[in-house]
Amino acid sequence: MRYCVSTMLAILIGTVSPAWCYEVIAVSDGGTLTGTVRLEGQIPKPKGYNLTTLPDPYYCGRISDGQGWRLLQPFNIGPSGKFLDGVVYREEVKKGKPFEDDGVPQIEAKDCLFLPFTTVVRDNKPVTVVNMDPVMHDIQAYETSHLGARVLFNVPLPMNPQHPRSFRDRGDAALDHKHKAGAPKKELVMLSKDRRVFVMQCGFHAYMESWGLAVSNPYFAKTDEQGRFTITDVPPGTYKLVVWHPYIRTVNEQSVTVGPKGTMEEDFAFLAPTGLLYVNEALEHDYMQYSVTEEQKKEIEPMVHIQ
Template identity: 20%
Template sequence: MKTIKQISIIGGFLIATSLLSSSLLYAGATVSGKVAFEGAAPTPAPINFGAERQCALMHKDKMPVNEDLIVNPNQTVKYALVYVKDGFTGDVSAPAAPVEVDQNGCMFTPHVAAAMAGQKVVFKNGDALLHNIRTESKLNKMFNIAQPIQGMSTQKVFQEPELGIRLRCDVHFWMSAYLHVLKNQFFSVTGDDGTFTIKDVPAGTYTLEVWHEKLGTQTQTITVADGETKTVDFTLKKQ
């Protein structure tokens, strides 16, 4: 019978080896930075819900705005995709967790979603009225699905990498969003602070690209070493 001391030694050894192996597994670089906006920040227009009073009534406190160009208070860009465009040749499998695109208050949420090719994407209807999701994809099979009931969800998988797939709802003309399908897992979409973080990037030289529906694209070449934290900033302006 093992003594408590022996067990604790074995346990300590196991913890130490698992920490070591996990640090070896995730020894890649972290690439992070911000997407700045150059120029006077535009004031986004409130959504005009037209005759769809049911949609307007869901926003009694604050009317949502058109999200196609949101400049954050810190002069950064929201909803910009930053991703490893070229240079990564490894074999990766899609994350198991699905990406969700909801329809809430007659708005797609989030306005920009990103998934890896082969990853599940779940489209939901959080509203008690009819929405449909139509994809304007070119490389992936287009679809148009109606979701008439609150709580409905439809799972899809996009097999081909394709940037900027526009999502529309034909019932509500203002409803527009983008889904990016990436060939690897090294991507990030900026939020309210305009920053992005891409973790576990293997050592190497890569082309990093930023993509925004109104501000276009921009690339930078980066070289990262294992364990390095690399800061990369972009500045976009109206074209």
């Protein structure tokens, strides 16, 4: 079996790249690539968003700092610098094992978060987005690279009609909410030439974002709670192994050699990026351009957890 991107498709999406194929073959003597990914240095500060200037502060404020702010930490780091949400993949693979399934990756809007924060997708394949919250969300997806951004899709994400509609009464959904799936939205991920990363944000709640990496072969893995990854059924040979995370801007790759039915341990360590990584970095004090009153702070209660 071959998974191909045809020349005709390249023409339809405005590129002139030649056709390429990934060929599925029987891998009888495949090996295993495993290892860990670790971040060294100080974890960067999160992003900060003033809830009083954004919709649905009563519900979305159930996750907040108790001072009227919602934080988004792009760097999910465990004990000893274990790096979660990274993607490890083999580059430039022409043939090998089949994809485990042709299922559609799913991203959920839950407690005003897009989960998971990073997703592995396939170019010219769909992704499903589901709203589990009792508030409206709007998904805006862009492909991104050093060449700039381009809109992939922009559609409303409806909520389940069984959800309550009012959040000013502190006894309603903000306190007793049960997550209920709304109508799923299945959208096509069709990237331009030389682009393989897309970002999805909510048009109503700026702190909701999720990143996707498009792969052309099944030799990839996301790092788990221990910062570990495992890639199986790797045909013997020498390959380029790459680690990706949307906020690590440097190229992180290593050459690895896998023997027949062997296991190769490969560890990655990154220096934490420094300096101002985003314009809305959370500060030690309240942003002076906003006036968050004490009464507003009392209304925005972090009932799910305090950040």
